[in-house]
Amino acid sequence: MLIALLPGDGIGPEVVEQAVRVLNVVTDKLTYESAPVGGAAYKAQGHPLPAATLDLAKRADAILFGAVGDPDCDKLERHLRPEQAILGLRKELALFANLRPAKLFPELADASALRPEVATQIDMVIVRELNGDVYFGEKGMRTTASGLREGYDIMSYDEAEVRRIARVGFETAQARGGKLCSVDKANVLETSQLWRDVVIEMSADFPDVELSHMYVDNCAMQLVRNPGQFDVIVTGNLFGDILSDQASMCAGSIGMLPSASLDDQQKGLYEPIHGSAPDIAGQGKANPLATILSAAMMLRYSLGLPDEADRIEAAVAKALAGGARSPDLGGTMTTAQMGDAVLAAL
Numbered sequence: 001m002l003i004a005l006l007p008g009d010g011i012g013p014e015v016v017e018q019a020v021r022v023l024n025v026v027t028d029k030l031t032y033e034s035a036p037v038g039g040a041a042y043k044a045q046g047h048p049l050p051a052a053t054l055d056l057a058k059r060a061d062a063i064l065f066g067a068v069g070d071p072d073c074d075k076l077e078r079h080l081r082p083e084q085a086i087l088g089l090r091k092e093l094a095l096f097a098n099l100r101p102a103k104l105f106p107e108l109a110d111a112s113a114l115r116p117e118v119a120t121q122i123d124m125v126i127v128r129e130l131n132g133d134v135y136f137g138e139k140g141m142r143t144t145a146s147g148l149r150e151g152y153d154i155m156s157y158d159e160a161e162v163r164r165i166a167r168v169g170f171e172t173a174q175a176r177g178g179k180l181c182s183v184d185k186a187n188v189l190e191t192s193q194l195w196r197d198v199v200i201e202m203s204a205d206f207p208d209v210e211l212s213h214m215y216v217d218n219c220a221m222q223l224v225r226n227p228g229q230f231d232v233i234v235t236g237n238l239f240g241d242i243l244s245d246q247a248s249m250c251a252g253s254i255g256m257l258p259s260a261s262l263d264d265q266q267k268g269l270y271e272p273i274h275g276s277a278p279d280i281a282g283q284g285k286a287n288p289l290a291t292i293l294s295a296a297m298m299l300r301y302s303l304g305l306p307d308e309a310d311r312i313e314a315a316v317a318k319a320l321a322g323g324a325r326s327p328d329l330g331g332t333m334t335t336a337q338m339g340d341a342v343l344a345a346l
């Protein structure tokens with residue numbers, strides 16, 4: 001099976017390297033092809049998502065992605081910025097369903113920003129819509145009648161887009177604890193009112209799922225107050241982006257949370273939820289566990305290798321139990337040493 005390796009920028013290549021070391025030990029069924037993406041691709045080839053990179057992503061059975069983003073590129077026209085590569089891949093491959101599990105490894109209770117007795121309760125999946133919302137609406141800069149510069153980004157969802165992600169939310173809840181919380185801002189936004197109406201309509205098909213609704217500002221607060229109340233959260237692109245970074249700190253570190261971005265055929269792109277972390281790039285400080293856990297999700301969701309996925313997840317737990325800690329977890333181990341610890345635990 002062919003894996004497209006798209007390491008990207010900053011700490012992306014550092015963490016992907018460790019994930020590949022781990023994959024190579026648990027299976028010999030994979031072949032790899034790498035391609036530049038993000039700022040690295042812009043600098044080498046003049047575009048953040050070159051045609052050959054997109055072609056590789058389409059041909060591959062699954063994609064392992066690091067991160068994109070480079071401060072050198074922040075002044076480029078938007079369509080040439082590194083972030084357009086991940087947005088483009090998500091859209092071109094119709095990867096509309098982003099699963100972001102947030103679970104605290106018990107050994108990391110002290111690393112959470114929350115008190116241990118609150119943190120240990122967190123075990124949820126955030127189901128984030130990934131192809132629509134304000135990220136993909138019409139946007140631009142214009143001048144108002146009074147001569148002021150004005151930026152705008154249109155937020156919208158049509159009912160079909162809401163229905164297909166809501167279905168993933170309901171089905172994810174069915175396979176877990178049976179509770180789905182739909183997060184929106186229906187008290188203010190028409191986009192969210194439609195979201196809520198459609199989710200309620202769909203709930204008739206899932207009588208075994210206990211559905212609740214929450215405004216996003218309250219959800220941000222509840223994630224810190226009592227994260228254990230959530231089983232599955234389903235929400236839009238923008239809210240899911242923000243809430244999952246927040247959930248990661250409840251679970252110990254942003255360096256711990258993996259993700260799967262899926263189409264309706266289980267084709268997937270797998271990446272840590274974090275970005276390219278330019279502040280620590282090149283220093284061996286990045287925690288590779290989110291990417292290693294993303295590789296495990298890839299084996300499970302796209303490649304039909306659940307036993308190998310279980311083996312990686314168990315090795316991560318064992319490495320943590322044995323004291324493996326990168327700086328974000330309060331330790332001193334380098335990125336490669338964290339990879340070594342997982343390999344030793346396999």
Ligand SMILES: NC(=O)C1=CN([C@@H]2O[C@H](COP(=O)(O)OP(=O)(O)OC[C@H]3O[C@@H](n4cnc5c(N)ncnc54)[C@H](O)[C@@H]3O)[C@@H](O)[C@H]2O)C=CC1
Nearest residue numbers: 067068069070086254255274275276277279280286287328
């Ligand atoms: N999917 C992607 O490729 C994403 C790309 N980005 C891009 O990444 C760049 C940096 O964005 P930021 O807002 O700083 O977010 P970020 O997630 O890259 O970093 C936020 C903070 O978390 C730390 N951090 C992140 N990952 C870590 C890891 N594995 N181990 C230890 N510490 C870690 C960083 O050092 C930083 O202090 C930007 O260009 C942004 O657009 C941001 C999020 C997702």
Ligand SMILES: CC(C)CC(=O)C(=O)O
Nearest residue numbers: 083086087241273274275
């Ligand atoms: C870099 C953005 C396009 C997205 C983001 O922050 C994310 O997907 O977590």
Ligand SMILES: [Mg+2]
Nearest residue numbers: 241242245273
């Ligand atoms: Mg994000």
